[in-house]
Amino acid sequence: MAIRYPGGRKYTPPEQPKKKPPKKDSSFSNRGKTLEDELDESNAYYLANNIAVIHKKPVPLQIVKVDYPSRSAAVIREAYFKTPSTTDYNGIYNGIHIDFDAKETGIATSFPLKNIHAHQLEHMKKVAGQGGIAFLIVKFTVSGRYFAVPLELVERAWDRMENGGRKSIPLAELEEEAVEFRAGYLPRLDYLKAVSEFGIS
């Protein structure tokens, strides 16, 4: 964003001491980022540009013991991770309620359904039943491929598994029925564009 003086003259910020060397090769600079980091960046971009308001929910914890040292902040001394009962991300995009979970897999040729909890799928169905859009973002870490996976495909694969079929969604099915997207710069992952192609591709 260019900031201008009231007269319209462009504001030039004073030279800042350079703390970091400039990035070398953009294709390498983002290596090692987790999907969560990439989505956080993307959501920050969406928010700053009034495209969408989407946040990751905090990790649910069972707090058991809290200390209150005098004159300092409360310190949690014993707490445990709880299984989330919903998905990790939700928000609003262009009037539409958005609800999704993000999953990385190191498997190359399929997405294992054990990455999803039954109650997460139930939650997603409930959201879709109210008129929201529920989906998964799946990242294959080996190939660096990303897919926005509509709930319908997840549900179908889940039912197939419950009827004794395979316990994963094969890559070929994702290529056919999900929307693949690539990592970019701003936003890092334009996953909402992919989601808006559900049912079109």
Next chain:
Amino acid sequence: MAIRYPGGRKYTPPEQPKKKPPKKDSSFSNRGKTLEDELDESNAYYLANNIAVIHKKPVPLQIVKVDYPSRSAAVIREAYFKTPSTTDYNGIYNGIHIDFDAKETGIATSFPLKNIHAHQLEHMKKVAGQGGIAFLIVKFTVSGRYFAVPLELVERAWDRMENGGRKSIPLAELEEEAVEFRAGYLPRLDYLKAVSEFGIS
């Protein structure tokens, strides 16, 4: 909910051993419940009856130290409460994105604006800008009165404060411009009904 056999004959559950004495006076039985408890109950009712999917977000924590005792669950040994950057509740109701915060006050005649953080108000404005409904649920603990307060009223009071005016919303303004609702049984707080009256009352 009455459960019936396929033939329509009413199902009568077998007599259960009574663990608790029966409730005496319904007007007293819910005393001492926090607004959070009441909203949790109401949201569970909305969810079970496919009316809405609304959840409280977990409390955001900064986790500093985690122990991994062998053969047991990870234990968080040092963590701190973080200021939430959004509101506490969101979800979807009838296709509409819902976003709100719940506040109790022990003050009898006004709602102090110090209960709201500036970044929470900013978040609510962003949500409204995307087409969601953002609001506050305010409970006056002394009188047991509840109000669903539209964002517009909160914004106006906030701007007034920033321009040197009073630092609270007087009860009379809430009576005039917010939607009051009463605690009931199922759901405990039918706040979505109140919200659907925004702009009508």
